[in-house]
Amino acid sequence: MATTSTGDIEKTKSVEVKKKLNVLIVDDDTVIRKLHENIIKSIGGISQTAKNGEEAVNIHRDGNASFDLILMDKEMPERDGLSAIKKLREMKVTSMIIGVTTLADNEEERKAFMEAGLNHCLAKPLSKAKILPLINNLMDA
């Protein structure tokens, strides 16, 4: 802290470059991709989208992708969420992965989805209130 000639304390502003949350949104539905994009934007994050699990895996193939968080739908054509998560974990992707599904209330389905390599599972529809606590924990870690 610097003091002025009059003795007032001049508060120094600490300039902090806060890293923007970088999210990959994986869902075959355009409405849900748009909704999730805006939720992430509303909490100051940036996002990229993939229409299915295969696209999500391909984004990671060159090894340069670096997402803090992946929001993964379960039922998708070409490669479903379960298969995509298993593949991403085999590829040593360490991003937090949140499964987003309408089947979240079915305990058996949820368990299989979690065991594929998820960090958390949330039921659709997503909202800021649902996702913010998980993201705050991620950013604090």
Added chain:
Amino acid sequence: MDAHVAQLQMQYRNYILSLYQQGFLDDQFTELKSLQDDGSPDFVAEVLSLFFDDCVKLVGNMARALDQTGTVDFCQVGANVHQLKGSSSSVGAKRVKGLCINFKELCEAKNYEGCVRCLQQVDIEYKTLKAKLQDMFNLEKQIVQAGGIVPQVDIN
């Protein structure tokens, strides 16, 4: 405050409340509205446009799948219903979502007549919702054109 603007705002509030009370919309629509801001001023209109495009596509797919002269592929119908259920619940389209829940059960039971009836109801319901929301946007436009601000409506 200009009396005309105040009247339009009151009309708008009452109209929105009626959409919730009559079961057209649920809390998820409130969530959509909360995501609209200066940075995304047309967010609600954009999402709804995508949703209604989805409805046209998925209802068409279901109609074609049910119109087979041979064996109906109820799994295919069910997959389209599942998708419509997901997108309708994401925009707060409560009645459409409710119909999709019934529709899914009818597909699982391979109830052909039930599926055909349910598809007709889905078709009517999404078109009704589309017309109602268009009226909502028209009211918003009238308020802005009259120099007012579109009010936030507390549905609780």
